[in-house]
Amino acid sequence: MVGMCCNSNITRKYKPFPPVNLPNRQWPSKTLNKCPRWLSTDLRDGNQSLPDPMTVEEKKEYFNKLVQIGYKEIEVAFPSASQVDFDFTRFAVETAPEDVSIQVLAPCRPELITRTVESLKDAKRATVHLYIATSELFRDVVFGVSQEEVLEKAVECTKLVRSLTKDDPNQQGTYWAYEFSPETFSDTDLDYAVRVCEAVKEAWGPSEENPIIFNLPATVEMAMPNVYADQIEYFCTHISEREKICISLHPHNDRGSAIAAAELAQLAGADRVEGCLFGNGERTGNVDLVTLGLNLYTQGIDPKIDFSDLASIIDIVERCNKIPIHPRAPYGGSLVVCAFSGSHQDAIKKGFQKQNKNGEWRIPYLPLDPADVGRTYEAVIRVNSQSGKGGAAWIILRSLELDLPRGLQVAFSKVVQSRAEILGRELKSQELVDLFETEYYLSDDIKSSNVEYFNLIDYTITNPTKDTRKFSGIISFKENNIELEGTGNGPISSFCNAIKNKFGITLEVANYHEHSIGKGSNTKAATYIQVNYTDDEKITRWGVGIHEDVSQASIQSLLSVLNNLYEQKVIKI
Ligand SMILES: CC(=O)SCCNC(=O)CCNC(=O)[C@H](O)C(C)(C)COP(=O)(O)OP(=O)(O)OC[C@H]1O[C@@H](n2cnc3c(N)ncnc32)[C@H](O)[C@@H]1OP(=O)(O)O
Numbered sequence: 353m354v355g356m357c358c359n360s361n362i363t364r365k366y367k368p369f370p371p372v373n374l375p376n377r378q379w380p381s382k383t384l385n386k387c388p389r390w391l392s393t394d395l396r397d398g399n400q401s402l403p404d405p406m407t408v409e410e411k412k413e414y415f416n417k418l419v420q421i422g423y424k425e426i427e428v429a430f431p432s433a434s435q436v437d438f439d440f441t442r443f444a445v446e447t448a449p450e451d452v453s454i455q456v457l458a459p460c461r462p463e464l465i466t467r468t469v470e471s472l473k474d475a476k477r478a479t480v481h482l483y484i485a486t487s488e489l490f491r492d493v494v495f496g497v498s499q500e501e502v503l504e505k506a507v508e509c510t511k512l513v514r515s516l517t518k519d520d521p522n523q524q525g526t527y528w529a530y531e532f533s534p535e536t537f538s539d540t541d542l543d544y545a546v547r548v549c550e551a552v553k554e555a556w557g558p559s560e561e562n563p564i565i566f567n568l569p570a571t572v573e574m575a576m577p578n579v580y581a582d583q584i585e586y587f588c589t590h591i592s593e594r595e596k597i598c599i600s601l602h603p604h605n606d607r608g609s610a611i612a613a614a615e616l617a618q619l620a621g622a623d624r625v626e627g628c629l630f631g632n633g634e635r636t637g638n639v640d641l642v643t644l645g646l647n648l649y650t651q652g653i654d655p656k657i658d659f660s661d662l663a664s665i666i667d668i669v670e671r672c673n674k675i676p677i678h679p680r681a682p683y684g685g686s687l688v689v690c691a692f693s694g695s696h697q698d699a700i701k702k703g704f705q706k707q708n709k710n711g712e713w714r715i716p717y718l719p720l721d722p723a724d725v726g727r728t729y730e731a732v733i734r735v736n737s738q739s740g741k742g743g744a745a746w747i748i749l750r751s752l753e754l755d756l757p758r759g760l761q762v763a764f765s766k767v768v769q770s771r772a773e774i775l776g777r778e779l780k781s782q783e784l785v786d787l788f789e790t791e792y793y794l795s796d797d798i799k800s801s802n803v804e805y806f807n808l809i810d811y812t813i814t815n816p817t818k819d820t821r822k823f824s825g826i827i828s829f830k831e832n833n834i835e836l837e838g839t840g841n842g843p844i845s846s847f848c849n850a851i852k853n854k855f856g857i858t859l860e861v862a863n864y865h866e867h868s869i870g871k872g873s874n875t876k877a878a879t880y881i882q883v884n885y886t887d888d889e890k891i892t893r894w895g896v897g898i899h900e901d902v903s904q905a906s907i908q909s910l911l912s913v914l915n916n917l918y919e920q921k922v923i924k925i
């Protein structure tokens with residue numbers, strides 16, 4: 353029966369990866385303080401792994417985006433694989449800016465190496481990248497050769513590359529760099545890996561000015577990220593002429609820890625990281641360059657890649673790879689800046705209100721300012737049945753500039769909760785705004801309708817005595833205009849008195865808040881009034897009013913309450 357092995361079979365079938373003997377490891381006490389050299393292999397390792405490889409036009413668009421956002425080392429193809437790859441390499445060579453190095457990959461096969469170097473003719477800056485697997489598994493299973501034969505092949509091919517590039521008098525117009533990958537490094541005996549690279553280094557002849565790139569791939573991630581860090585530190589501390597070497601990482605994500613492996617291995621001494629945007633690549637992908645870059649950014653370290661328009665990067669990556677980015681992918685996922693749950697929304701809303709003035713980003717639950725990657729705050733808080741008062745209040749604040757008092761937030765959150773439960777889904781921002789305007793009779797169609805709603809037609813406030821105000825006005829209701837008069841100590845109390853005089857309804861104001869919205873000539877007053885009404889029982893309602901004149905806004909908020917009491921059949925007219 354095919355299925356999960358039982359315990360004894362597991363231990364027979366899968367062996368734990370052996371630890372590295374590095375008792376004096378230094379990397380755990382190190383910290384990252386600068387970004388590495390980046391290499392994008394989206395167009396090679398990423399593209400070779402796609403069910404539907406990119407078209408030439410998609411590759412060109414992708415390449416131009418990589419250049420635009422700042423990658424200075426781009427592995428563009430495996431030129432000996434096909435004419436399409438060869439031709440695209442030529443496009444990249446001919447269009448790359450002077451400071452961008454075009455990298456191409458070839459196996460240690462002389463006939464393919466010659467073709468590969470041809471693809472780079474007249475490049476300003478070019479990196480020839482050779483690889484050969486060095487692990488016992490690959491040597492036995494794939495090649496059937498000894499350690500010495502692999503080492504000799506690597507040296508032979510390095511000498512060939514050298515003869516065709518930096519030693520060729522006809523190739524002096526190109527700044528040649530050389531990269532060698534002991535493929536399956538992370539599954540290779542470390543002393544053997546060092547020995548192979550020592551021989552390759554001898555064959556290439558690097559300098560401090562133009563170091564050889566030793567790319568040490570976790571071709572298949574087979575151990576915890578700390579093991580990869582140990583392997584890198586071991587290599588860094590055992591290879592000679594370290595100053596003539598650029599140690600490069602190429603983690604894959606088979607165990608889901610490529611990011612951790614890449615970050616710990618940088619602590620261990622690596623200078624460079626190869627990966628793909630949003631982690632495309634073979635199987636579970638290469639390490640995600642976006643996450644690595646923005647992880648540095650949120651630690652105050654400049655990644656030297658421009659992620660400020662992340663949406664445009666996401667668009668190209670999804671369109672060209674034809675693979676969607678997971679909604680919860682770090683930084684780029686569609687849900688990663690969204691808070692649905694009430695306590696998160698409450699904390700975020702308070703964070704924005706208390707955002708400190710010295711520019712430091714301190715918003716609960718948000719490690720990155722969405723605006724830094726071109727995202728709006730509107731998406732930060734979304735409302736469903738898990739949301740609390742803060743979420744809806746945030747959206748009303750952002751959409752209508754209305755800063756609801758706490759009591760009204762609580763009252764409206766009940767309206768939202770009921771609506772979200774009926775719909776069984778998230779309420780979109782506009783739906784929430786419509787719900788608010790309907791609930792508090794703010795929408796234009798309600799204000800223009802004089803059928804089932806109380807609307808203010810005209811009024812004056814006079815002061816018959818120093819401390820007394822008199823409301824005289826007309827409201828419409830059911831196509832009738834009704835004249836009202838009342839007195840009090842201000843507009844609100846005189847209007848409440850007018851309502852009592854006309855309808856016998858006593859509105860007792862329990863709470864009042866106001867603030868301005870808009871700017872300059874568009875400034876208006878927003879007023880919020882909590883009213884208690886007692887009939888058989890004591891009922892409390894909130895009303896909202898918005899108008900250029902604060903007194904009129906207050907009167908409208910009282911009419912908002914009256915409309916609610918009428919519509920809820922609490923009062924009869
Ligand atoms: C870890 C990586 O992602 S490495 C990059 C892998 N990417 C690709 O392979 C994409 C492009 N490759 C191709 O299009 C093809 O492999 C080609 C055209 C380059 C070569 O095709 P083929 O000649 O048919 O070889 P094939 O693809 O079967 O590769 C296997 C052969 O290469 C040999 N080989 C594999 N890797 C290497 C290497 N790094 N150095 C030398 N030989 C190698 C194998 O031993 C095998 O040889 P054999 O056929 O004599 O047993």
Ligand SMILES: CC(C)C(=O)C(=O)O
Nearest residue numbers: 483533535536569571
């Ligand atoms: C060619 C090498 C660097 C590679 O892609 C890998 O080992 O994953």
